[in-house]
Amino acid sequence: MIDVGFLGGPPAERADAAHNRRKILAAAAEMIAARGAEALSMDEVAKAAGVGVGTVYRRFGDRAALIYAVIDDRERRFQAGFLSGPPPLGPGAEPLPRIRAFLHALADRTEEQSDLLLTAETDSAYARFNDGSYALYQMHLAMLVARLDPRADSAYLADALLAPLAANLFRYQRHTRGMSLSRVKQGLDALAAGLAAAPASGSSAPPAPRD
Amino acid sequence: MIDVGFLGGPPAERADAAHNRRKILAAAAEMIAARGAEALSMDEVAKAAGVGVGTVYRRFGDRAALIYAVIDDRERRFQAGFLSGPPPLGPGAEPLPRIRAFLHALADRTEEQSDLLLTAETDSAYARFNDGSYALYQMHLAMLVARLDPRADSAYLADALLAPLAANLFRYQRHTRGMSLSRVKQGLDALAAGLAAAPASGSSAPPAPRD
């Protein structure tokens, strides 16, 4: 999602390409604001941006990626919050409170943009995991879980903590089942607390090689 | 998924309708076996079954539901296993071992049919939750979690335990990340063990009314 910019990485975008990217992004954002993400049609975006539909696809790959690009602004702020903001969300706090703060913040973010997230995640099966943000969340949580319990399978558990925040489940709980947002957060707390309380099952050996 | 058959329920299906349902189901199963679920096209199913595409949609609603219908056979056996089979999967065992057995069995099932499940779950946002099986799993797990810790939010936690078995995450872990099936199962074990070990956070009051 964020261009990390390898040295000698992809050659810079041509001026016309950059220009079109901005026009497309602006058009998409406006259409989503007006009619919701689900109603976003690639043909219409292209027309509104004054480019061909082929251009939209070359710039963004597919509809899910375009939607993630629209989200990007808020996403950057969220990332800054847990990477370098004040504790307990940022560095400095103990692992468990920090995991909780992260999950609460992610729940808030999911609540705010569940419409866009749902559309993007539904559009293509692996959209959620292919968006760079997911990898970042996963590594962040895995780091904290490992600090909480060095013997745990932190990579798996990070996925497992993120899984209940998939947009489809989240929205189903919030809107179809009518669960409150604070109830969701308390549920996530309970899940995280369990990881701190339970001894890692299985062998008592140190960080086993994982397959 | 399973027709529970209310008394005075929906009027019985007309003979031609039942006949067409069977033809459609057989055609779909064959095509999936031959070319995979993702390649299943509703037009082709209709043609192979010798009916119009409208008939396919009236009988099954959408592509996701058709795929779930194809799965149904194995699904019934799985349900029988945890509803009335021998312990630890069936009744009689302690809650925690039973939760573990259930999650392991569900992981096996997901492994076996991840192709079909992924396609169905990707097709429509809420397909997973709308299929009756999900509600059954959720109630089953909630019952066991409540027995494990009466103060926990068993309904939420049941969803949270099922979330990592969403087909898209499961396949991503298995095939893109290369995690082994047993690693997934151990991860689920750790999650479940946490619920048993951690005291339900929040007020120490008995089963609070949930919103």
Added chain:
DNA sequence: ATACTAAACGGAGAGTTCTCCGATTAACAA
């Protein structure tokens, strides 16, 4: 200025899912 080339453009078209509604027919009563 001019020529060159890799990148970008754009829209026709392939291939889907799902909807709509006039035509058809199963089931049943007389």
Added chain:
DNA sequence: TTGTTAATCGGAGAACTCTCCGTTTAGTAT
């Protein structure tokens, strides 16, 4: 049998997403 009617049928068509590839153009070397 025959008539009635509500359920069912089927395929044309609407609305999409995404691909392909001939055409155009930005950036650069001469």
